[in-house]
Amino acid sequence: MNDSNTTLDMLKEQVHQLCLRKHWGVNGVQNPQQVAMAMTVEMSELLEHFQWLNPEDVRALMEGRDPQRRAMIAEEFADVMMYGLQLMRTLDIDITGQILRKIDIVDRRPPKPYNPKR
Numbered sequence: 001m002n003d004s005n006t007t008l009d010m011l012k013e014q015v016h017q018l019c020l021r022k023h024w025g026v027n028g029v030q031n032p033q034q035v036a037m038a039m040t041v042e043m044s045e046l047l048e049h050f051q052w053l054n055p056e057d058v059r060a061l062m063e064g065r066d067p068q069r070r071a072m073i074a075e076e077f078a079d080v081m082m083y084g085l086q087l088m089r090t091l092d093i094d095i096t097g098q099i100l101r102k103i104d105i106v107d108r109r110p111p112k113p114y115n116p117k118r
């Protein structure tokens with residue numbers, strides 16, 4: 001399985017099966033409030049890998065010259081996504097539809113003076 005041949009529903013099911021195997025929650029469904037809080041904790045763990053980086057560190061990361069940091073970021077992002085997928089499954093949210101809806105909303109917004117592309 002990889003990003004090219006895996007659907008979000010397949011990933012939601014993989015995470016759900018993990019919850020069942022671990023006996024987390026009720027029938028593999030954890031309290032969505034707790035899942036959302038756990039997701040934030042994992043997001044903080046992800047941010048730790050970016051904390052205090054200087055511009056050269058960031059450049060090295062973006063150019064693939066820091067595979068160790070990249071691996072740690074990937075692992076923490078997986079934690080964030082796993083909680084997110086669990087949340088989407090529990091609340092029966094079609095994240096593809098929601099992302100497309102948000103893209104449309106952002107597309108129609110007037111540009112802001114700040115340009116993050118610098």
Ligand SMILES: [Mg+2]
Nearest residue numbers: 042045076079
């Ligand atoms: Mg973590």
